[in-house]
Amino acid sequence: MNFLNNYIYYIGAFGLVFIGLYILLVKKNLIKVIIGLSILDTGVFLFLIAVGYINKGTAPIFSKTGLNPKNMVDPVPQALVLTSIVIGVAILALALTLAIKLYKHYGTLNLRKIKEQRW
Amino acid sequence: MIIIVSILIFLMLVSAIIAAVLKDLLSAVIALCVVSLIAAVLFYLLQAPDVAMAEAAIGAALVTAIFVIAIRKTKRFEE
Amino acid sequence: MRKIISAILLIIIAGGITLSLMKIPFGIPKTKVGEYYINKGREETGATNIVTSVVLNYRGFDTLGEITILFIAALGVGAILSLGRKRTDKKEKIEPTSSIVYTGCRFLFPILLLVGSYIFIHGHLTPGGGFQGGAIIASAFLLIYLSCPGKRVNEKYSKITESLAGLIFIVLGLIGLAIGQEFLFNFLPKGTLGTLLSAGIIPIIYIAIGLKVGSELTGIIDNLIEKS
Numbered sequence: 001m002n003f004l005n006n007y008i009y010y011i012g013a014f015g016l017v018f019i020g021l022y023i024l025l026v027k028k029n030l031i032k033v034i035i036g037l038s039i040l041d042t043g044v045f046l047f048l049i050a051v052g053y054i055n056k057g058t059a060p061i062f063s064k065t066g067l068n069p070k071n072m073v074d075p076v077p078q079a080l081v082l083t084s085i086v087i088g089v090a091i092l093a094l095a096l097t098l099a100i101k102l103y104k105h106y107g108t109l110n111l112r113k114i115k116e117q118r119w
Numbered sequence: 120m121i122i123i124v125s126i127l128i129f130l131m132l133v134s135a136i137i138a139a140v141l142k143d144l145l146s147a148v149i150a151l152c153v154v155s156l157i158a159a160v161l162f163y164l165l166q167a168p169d170v171a172m173a174e175a176a177i178g179a180a181l182v183t184a185i186f187v188i189a190i191r192k193t194k195r196f197e198e
Numbered sequence: 199m200r201k202i203i204s205a206i207l208l209i210i211i212a213g214g215i216t217l218s219l220m221k222i223p224f225g226i227p228k229t230k231v232g233e234y235y236i237n238k239g240r241e242e243t244g245a246t247n248i249v250t251s252v253v254l255n256y257r258g259f260d261t262l263g264e265i266t267i268l269f270i271a272a273l274g275v276g277a278i279l280s281l282g283r284k285r286t287d288k289k290e291k292i293e294p295t296s297s298i299v300y301t302g303c304r305f306l307f308p309i310l311l312l313v314g315s316y317i318f319i320h321g322h323l324t325p326g327g328g329f330q331g332g333a334i335i336a337s338a339f340l341l342i343y344l345s346c347p348g349k350r351v352n353e354k355y356s357k358i359t360e361s362l363a364g365l366i367f368i369v370l371g372l373i374g375l376a377i378g379q380e381f382l383f384n385f386l387p388k389g390t391l392g393t394l395l396s397a398g399i400i401p402i403i404y405i406a407i408g409l410k411v412g413s414e415l416t417g418i419i420d421n422l423i424e425k426s
Contacts, residue, residue, distance in 0.1 A: 004121065004125065005121055006223075006224045006225075007219070007224065008121070008124060008125055008128060009124075009128075009161075009165070009224070010219055010222070010224070011128070012128035012131060012132065012161075014212075014215060014216075014219070015128075015132045015135075016131070016132070016135055016154070018208055018211075018212060019132070019135045019136060019139055020135075021208060021211075022139065022204065022205075022208060023139050025200075025204040025207075025208075026200060026201055026204055027139075028197075029144070029197040029198075031144055031186075031189065031190065031193065031197075032139075032144065032147065032197060035138060035147055035148065035151055035186075036139070038151060038182065039135055039138065039151065039154060042154060042155060042158050042174075042178070045158070045170075045174075046158055046161065046162075049162060049165050049167050049170060050165060050224070051222065051228070052228075052232070053165050053166065053224070053225055054225055054226070054227055055225035055226070057166055058166060059166045059167065059168055059325070060236060060247075060248040060249060061168075061246060061247050061248065061249070061324070061325060062240065062246040062247075062248075063246065063323075063324065069236045069237055072236050072248075073165075073166045073167070074227070074228070074229065074232035075232055075235055075236065075248045075249050075252050076229070076231060076232050076235070076252060078167045078169060078170050078249050079249055079252040079253045079257060081167075081170050082169060082170055082173055082249070082253060082327075082329065083253070083260060083261065083264045085170070085173050085174060085177055085178065085329075086173075086177065086264060086268060086329050086411070087264060087267055087268075089177050089178075089181060089182055089185075089415075090267055090268050090270075090271035090272075091271070092182060092185065093185055093271055093272075093275055093418050093422075094271050094274050094275060096185060096186070096189040096422075097189075097274070097275050097278050097279055097422070098278065099189060099193065100189055100192050100193060100279075100426060101278060101279075101281075103192070103193040103194070104426070109193055109194060110198065168325035169247075169249050169250075169325045169326070169327060169330070172317075172325060172326060172330045173329055173330050173333070176330050176333035176334055176337070177329075177333045180333070180337050180340075181333060181336060181337065181340075181415060181419075184340055184419065185418070185419070185422065188419070188422045188423060189422070192426065
């Protein structure tokens, strides 16, 4: 139970990373590969925020007047993950437009068949 | 408290495996939306409300909408 | 064959990462930079939300890089989808889908705009900020496309808003350079802690970021639906 209490967030985050890596390596359809990229992103964000957590800490916002600044969680990983979420959605939008153009040009979204057609 | 977190993480991993296995791409995108939503709840439980709001607004609403528009212009079923 | 090799590779990587994962403790403070930002954040910036002061004041240059990436992505989506398209001005018939969806979207649209604006105006006092508020405003414009297929958002005003908001951000940074200090220096007075007009230039920058991100994401969705 103590093991579970300490490491459950890390197990969840790395589970998502490995499922995303498996989809990237094995699957053939281009849109499924892009779904795997998004799952990989979410796993890495979960890991970064779990590293910055302090036991029995509160959020780093001074909303009331009597809060003690000694037991607040780390604010730096939260700022980095906030930037990364927006960058993730920008990459996803660009990847999906390229997928739409590829489908128009080749007629299929199967990666093995697109590699065989060398023009 | 730790029981609720364990159940949520187990549901998130099961949902990610469902998104990897299904052949209907529209259902796989809905499973991705569920992963994003449970991740937003976990961000809140790790005392990060800014990140939870960003993940819920961007990951669960806009990413799903962009995927559905892209699937509509290509094929729906993986072959 | 490919599945077996990749499964073995992933098991080896998983074993290696698990061995190194046992050394990272969970729930113990690890760095000293976070403590400095929490202790000195209130008097140096004047904002009560420490994450906002880290994003905009201590690490403001990274936010500028992120806005550049979002701008390049929106530009790329618009440019790639317009290649090889002939200019057709066909007018589709605009009619709403069904009366429940149409009435619900008409009811929700001003409420979503209000909530999004509240979130990015109060970014330095409560959890929130420019990116979250901008995403909510983009969701509000997505509802228009859902309720009436064929209706388009006016492209000209959206592009003008996006360009002006980005220009305001850069001009505020350059004023800090012109005074004699560094780029994105906080030159307005800090005010009293906890009121709306405090923390220098941070609320002004967040309003500019909120409008810019909202109109950019709306432009991406508009390009994806309309072209091709």
